[in-house]
Amino acid sequence: MDRRDPHEARRSRVPGRNGWWGVVNAHEWRARDAQEQVLLENGPRSGESIVFLHGGNTARWMWGGQVAGLPGRHLLTPDLPGYGERAGEDWPGTAAVTDDVARTIRSHGIDGRAHVVGLSLGGHVALHLLQRAPDVVRSCIVTGVAAGGLTPLERRVITPQLPLWRRRWYWTLQARLFFIPREDRARFVASGVAASDATNRRMFAEVASGTMPSGPFTYGGPLLVVAGQREPRSVRDAFALIGGALPQASTWIAPRMHHPWNAQDPGLFNRMVATFVDTGAWPAAEGGSAG
Template sequence: MDADYPVEHGEPTGETIVLLHGGNVGNWMWEPQVERLAGRHVLTPDVIGFNTRAAEPWPGLAGAADDVAALIRERAVDGRAHVVGLSMGAVIAVHLVARHPDLVRSCTVTGAMMVGVEGMQRRLAELQLRAWERRWFWRMQSAMFRIPGDARERFIAAGMGVTAETARTMYREIFDGSMPKGRFAYTGPLLAIAGEREAGDVRRAFPALREAAPQTRTWIAPRMRHVWSIQDPDLFTRTVLDVVDGGVVPVGSA
């Protein structure tokens, strides 16, 4: 996996899919999905402040969403896109539909901790921030998230490349709860997913998402952990395409 993984894949025809990566990594995390989306127009930007854009200051979640909006206007077919986000990317995607509803054809988010992080999960995260610039910490993280062996060095390098200030600011924004206020003007499909084996803070966000966008459907992905795009890339990509191609949500969703 290359740190300079391309932003654009496929010819700009049909409808564009935008994939927003999680924290501590870069757009290269989407390589398994891009391979399975051959023939589609896919944009995989580095989020501002991460990977190839690590030198750029973190603009806040709203600013990161505005940055993605600018990319969609410039490079997506007809200036609109299906948006998919994981973890931090999922939180940014929610801010995107709240701020720029006209740009989003459909939205699929997984691991979106919109109403904050509580209890032991938060205490552990605060401790992790203190070890941000330590290589041993990133080795431990790669094992915890079950990052494949051939991607672990890239994961470690990407994590250590993010400035401690960006990490502190971004994570505390999420830890404190970043759900946009009020009802969204966005009326398109919105699927919110939690892995069965990930932190309960993701499921706690479901009611807030339904209140902001009543059309929201929710699903617990069986046996999946937080980064299930890598754990089961076939299932992940099928789930995305079901929403993109027909607004179909997984069996058992609410």
């Protein structure tokens, strides 16, 4: 079996560590080590699948804390096109990536369906999945998603930084600003510089403009929309936009959390996922109506 084929079913033999932002890079020993921790398929093939969709400039390794903290569950952690083992591909656009994820769920998810958890860029893709392929989604959690686009200030601050996204020193600085654990910073940096310039430009252009799908949704299942308390305003501003299109959405501000909070507090993140997957609700959330 070609271990670099992103669509080939794989199982993890050992629990993942709390490392989460790793990516295949020039240091092949680190990539091989990470590959043994977080694979496309993790855990026993029983119950209902959960698919985790990673953020931009990262890869599936960012879910190491979830693979380790949710034993006994069938977890899918694909690399999105343009990232991780697929960094050789350029970002093809949110719609094409969504269709790619839907194919992964149909081929690897138990009964061809999954609970969907998306963070940042993965959350943008998850919202499109609710519209383009609602049949594969059992429930959905999105966190850190500025679905309506970035604020003018955010664009002015971030746009000049795009040429720096291929620089290791830039991601070393970002690791500190994002409170990335010290033991995970090398993977975070390697992941940041792996994406191509074309991927960075195309992905950012979409996210900055807003990715909320136009047109109606037929998805009526559970939906939880989350923002870290210390995230940019644009994430919380998207609550009303998402709720207007999907009235069953409930919302929650995760106290004291920054953007990549699945590593900042993996215990809380994992409890949220497990509770929502098992019950269709998160007691701390607000709003929502029956679908």
